[in-house]
Amino acid sequence: MPNEASLFQRRRALTAPELDAIPWIHLLSSQERQRATEDLKIADADPGEYICRIGRPVTYWFGVVDGLLKMSSDNAEGQTMTFTGVPPGGWFGEGTAMKRETYRYNIQPLRKSRVAGLHVDTFHWLLDHSIGFNRFVMNQLNERLGQFIAAREIDRMTNPDIRVARSLASLFNATLYPGVGEVLRITQQELAYLVGLSRQRVNEALTALAANGAIKVEYGGLRVMDLQALRSRVTFR
């Protein structure tokens, strides 16, 4: 069984474009950036592999460079409950990293992904030294709070079309996931896992959303045409 300890055994340094794509790197001074760059690691993660597990002590603050991850936890009955997906540009675990506690959820790739990691000690060093970094983390926490409130609302939705629409709107959050852009790379099967519907039903919902002009369905991905419509549309058909 692979675990997070083995993940960064396959690590390597980041290439220049990979480094450039990290949203917070540009907020640092040259000195801070140098320290962060020296510590940053990147690794390929396979589907099902654990990037972090509930209860394990925090060792890294993680970011998605490429691919798609899912954040989940296990409830009392042992059932797995998926909270959300994490698309490219997303960084997570800052709350736990700040408190140096143990992870509160499991993170696994839905497909082959490239994951970057910053050691928790370096994370704290940046918190102690960089105002730009603090601003990023604060903004991140604030946005995520909004996400979790939205997620609770989504859970109460019974209409599958609306569930899919709102979930998509969350994944297209430009602040939390700056790597996504216009096109979200996600298959209908992957989206089905995230929203907890069958692939068929997701396909039907996507067709309806496309008919409304909110998105365009592409092979292996979705293009946003009207993000507001995804967020606010109350009913379809």
Next chain:
DNA sequence: TCATTAAATTGTT
């Protein structure tokens, strides 16, 4: 670079 083949994804029942 192009043609062929395999694999992945989508649309539908």
Next chain:
DNA sequence: AACAATTTAATGA
């Protein structure tokens, strides 16, 4: 859950 149709990725000349 199964199937056909479509798109992409991989392979090799």
